[in-house]
Amino acid sequence: MASAPTQADLKTRLQTLIPKLVLSPSLAVIFLFVYGFIIFTVYLSFTDSRILPSFNLVGFENYSKLFRLSHWTTSITNLGIFAGLYIGISTLIGLGLATFLDQKIRGEGLLRPIYLYPMALSFIVTGTAWKWFLDPGIGLEHTMHLWGWESFSFDWIKNSDYAIYTVVIAAVWQSSGFVMAMFLAGLRGIDNEILKAAQMDGASNWQMYRRIILPQLRPAFLSAFVILSHLAVKSYDLVIALTGGGPGRATELPATFMYSYTFTRNQMGIGASSAVIMLMTIAAIMVPYLYAELREKK
Amino acid sequence: MTLMKHLKLSAAVLALSATTAVAADVEVLHWWTSGGEAAALNVLKGDLEAQGIGWMDMPVAGGGGEAAMTVLRARVTSGNAPTAVQMLGFDITDWAKEGALANLNDAAAENGWDAVVPEALQKFAKYEGSWVAAPVNVHSVNWVWANKKLFDDNNLTVPTTWEEFEAVMATLKEAGVTPIAQGGQPWQEATLFDSVVMSTGGPEFYQKALIDLDPEALGSDTMKQAFDRLGAIRANVDDNFSGRDWNLATAMVINGEAGMQIMGDWAKGEFVAAGKVPDEDFLCFRFPGTQDQVMFNADQFAMFDQGGVVSEEQAALATAIMSPTFQSAFNVVKGSVPARTDVPDTDFDACGKKGIADLAAASSSGNLFGSLAQGYGAPASIKNAYYDVVTAFFNGSFDSQTAAEELVTAIEIAQ
Numbered sequence: 001m002a003s004a005p006t007q008a009d010l011k012t013r014l015q016t017l018i019p020k021l022v023l024s025p026s027l028a029v030i031f032l033f034v035y036g037f038i039i040f041t042v043y044l045s046f047t048d049s050r051i052l053p054s055f056n057l058v059g060f061e062n063y064s065k066l067f068r069l070s071h072w073t074t075s076i077t078n079l080g081i082f083a084g085l086y087i088g089i090s091t092l093i094g095l096g097l098a099t100f101l102d103q104k105i106r107g108e109g110l111l112r113p114i115y116l117y118p119m120a121l122s123f124i125v126t127g128t129a130w131k132w133f134l135d136p137g138i139g140l141e142h143t144m145h146l147w148g149w150e151s152f153s154f155d156w157i158k159n160s161d162y163a164i165y166t167v168v169i170a171a172v173w174q175s176s177g178f179v180m181a182m183f184l185a186g187l188r189g190i191d192n193e194i195l196k197a198a199q200m201d202g203a204s205n206w207q208m209y210r211r212i213i214l215p216q217l218r219p220a221f222l223s224a225f226v227i228l229s230h231l232a233v234k235s236y237d238l239v240i241a242l243t244g245g246g247p248g249r250a251t252e253l254p255a256t257f258m259y260s261y262t263f264t265r266n267q268m269g270i271g272a273s274s275a276v277i278m279l280m281t282i283a284a285i286m287v288p289y290l291y292a293e294l295r296e297k298k
Numbered sequence: 299m300t301l302m303k304h305l306k307l308s309a310a311v312l313a314l315s316a317t318t319a320v321a322a323d324v325e326v327l328h329w330w331t332s333g334g335e336a337a338a339l340n341v342l343k344g345d346l347e348a349q350g351i352g353w354m355d356m357p358v359a360g361g362g363g364e365a366a367m368t369v370l371r372a373r374v375t376s377g378n379a380p381t382a383v384q385m386l387g388f389d390i391t392d393w394a395k396e397g398a399l400a401n402l403n404d405a406a407a408e409n410g411w412d413a414v415v416p417e418a419l420q421k422f423a424k425y426e427g428s429w430v431a432a433p434v435n436v437h438s439v440n441w442v443w444a445n446k447k448l449f450d451d452n453n454l455t456v457p458t459t460w461e462e463f464e465a466v467m468a469t470l471k472e473a474g475v476t477p478i479a480q481g482g483q484p485w486q487e488a489t490l491f492d493s494v495v496m497s498t499g500g501p502e503f504y505q506k507a508l509i510d511l512d513p514e515a516l517g518s519d520t521m522k523q524a525f526d527r528l529g530a531i532r533a534n535v536d537d538n539f540s541g542r543d544w545n546l547a548t549a550m551v552i553n554g555e556a557g558m559q560i561m562g563d564w565a566k567g568e569f570v571a572a573g574k575v576p577d578e579d580f581l582c583f584r585f586p587g588t589q590d591q592v593m594f595n596a597d598q599f600a601m602f603d604q605g606g607v608v609s610e611e612q613a614a615l616a617t618a619i620m621s622p623t624f625q626s627a628f629n630v631v632k633g634s635v636p637a638r639t640d641v642p643d644t645d646f647d648a649c650g651k652k653g654i655a656d657l658a659a660a661s662s663s664g665n666l667f668g669s670l671a672q673g674y675g676a677p678a679s680i681k682n683a684y685y686d687v688v689t690a691f692f693n694g695s696f697d698s699q700t701a702a703e704e705l706v707t708a709i710e711i712a713q
């Protein structure tokens with residue numbers, strides 16, 4: 001009898017301990033490989049590292065070089081164009097599709113996965129498929145010419161000024177379905193009673209969407225924005241598969257810039273500083289979001 | 299990586315169980331994946347297999363070797379360097395600086411490399427007086443490859459000046475063919491620009507601008523003129539060029555879709571592989587205005603240090619690479635010329651013979667220059683800065699004036 005309480009005590013103590021024990025290796029690994037390397041990258045961005053890491057500090061030299069590079073300016077501008085259009089268009093198309101699907105139409109169960117499916121593909125597959133489709137020599141333009149529409153021309157992917165928009169097209173195609181699914185979930189979460197009450201008060205369809213449904217979708221908008229914006233900032237594979245950063249360097253994004261400077265150009269210091277800038281960009285988006293979310297929970 | 303180790307191990311076990319006299323395998327990282335290149339590499343494989351040394355192929359596709367260098371860095375960092383790696387110019391120096399390369403002085407002394415390798419090449423194959431790489435060949439980039447039938451049909455002769463070259467392009471355009479077949483990757487556009495700069499400014503200007511990286515020369519009117527000429531060439535390239543591989547551009551010339559390609563002599567390998575004969579099916583001539591110069595690029599094999607000693611297989615590989623019979627057999631297939639100056643040219647075709655003669659002449663008259671686009675002018679960071687500007691210009695982002703200014707800034711930042 002005397003041993004029973006201590007046994008139970010041991011058991012409860014074990015029970016509280018086991019989750020911590022099980023989690024601690026992964027926590028340690030995350031601290032080392034995520035946060036540890038973030039700190040290492042920040043450190044490297046202040047050193048003169050070239051082909052391999054060096055520990056010789058040079059202050060802000062890498063950052064000042066970075067912002068003098070027209071290549072980096074191109075990357076940043078491209079990111080602005082890409083992120084803006086990608087987030088905007090994906091949200092609009094996603095919202096549109098969700099609204100149409102929400103009209104209690106037949107075959108929704110079939111249509112929904114069709115729109116959602118592109119998200120299941122990797123960006124490499126999307127990029128390669130669109131590369132062939134948009135290539136004037138073998139894709140859409142060529143097919144149109146074969147069908148007899150000789151004057152048809154769509155060579156954006158080969159044009160330095162327009163190539164970045166082809167990246168937007170492919171990315172929007174990939175993500176719109178996913179955004180649709182998020183909005184659809186949001187729409188389904190709206191209380192029908194409110195809508196019925198509004199109908200009784202004589203609200204038009206437009207007014208219902210404008211005044212009731214859209215405001216209630218605010219959390220869905222926020223999630224869509226956060227997910228799309230971090231996808232935009234870190235997008236690398238799509239550009240590599242679709243245009244390889246070309247024509248020339250016209251579709252380079254900060255992620256491709258970072259990779260090439262760090263790993264193929266032997267300028268690890270500049271590469272690291274561009275990675276830090278990217279991290280800060282993401283942080284500038286994520287931190288306010290997390291702050292808002294956490295505060296709401298309290 | 300573990301997979302590679304595993305493969306290596308199982309290969310070794312297999313070799314042991316077969317009780318043949320196999321010493322060990324050499325693992326060779328390279329980017330020779332096109333038809334002509336792969337055929338050339340088979341000569342080396344066969345040579346080593348005859349000595350009982352197995353060959354573990356590790357091809358990483360991508361002309362210019364950008365992708366291969368990335369793989370190499372990952373492998374060296376993880377402590378699993380390949381036995382031998384194909385390398386270009388300053389990459390060798392960079393790796394030698396890191397102390398990663400094996401010292402090949404014994405093999406070099408035994409076979410007298412010092413006496414037979416051109417001096418301009420030794421600057422790259424040696425680091426601080428020791429041999430760290432075995433040069434396989436000397437390529438030169440200032441070649442024009444032309445479809446002979448198109449030239450004959452349009453009564454064209456080989457152009458020797460820029461003006462004549464422009465006239466040839468204009469005639470071909472009128473005849474309804476694409477005058478210039480150009481691949482659309484930054485290294486290809488920059489390789490073309492090497493020749494244009496040499497032709498526009500002459501060897502002294504080339505040395506000053508692209509080797510010594512003098513900002514004044516880089517931003518000069520001559521450089522602007524060189525960009526103007528590059529723009530004139532761009533106007534004679536079809537619109538679908540971007541992203542095209544060099545061998546596809548060569549195929550356009552072989553098939554008669556395009557008149558000429560300005561490319562290093564590795565392009566000849568494609569003509570030969572397609573069963574074409576120089577002077578009968580295709581023409582090879584120096585880029586107009588660079589008849590006396592050879593702008594080189596040499597493929598070399600650097601051996602990675604495997605614990606402080608040069609292993610038997612590495613020494614055997616290095617000796618095999620430098621043997622005159624191999625240099626002749628290999629380069630006949632590859633399209634380049636031997637890295638040794640004492641190799642007889644009897645087995646080479648007309649273009650090969652011309653290449654060997656040009657190299658010897660240029661070497662003795664001080665007209666042998668490293669190609670910046672091919673990593674024989676400056677380290678990777680500067681080479682890539684050069685690519686950035688040239689490719690941006692070629693794809694229409696800059697005008698000539700801006701391009702010259704950008705070149706000054708980009709190279710200054712990369713230094």
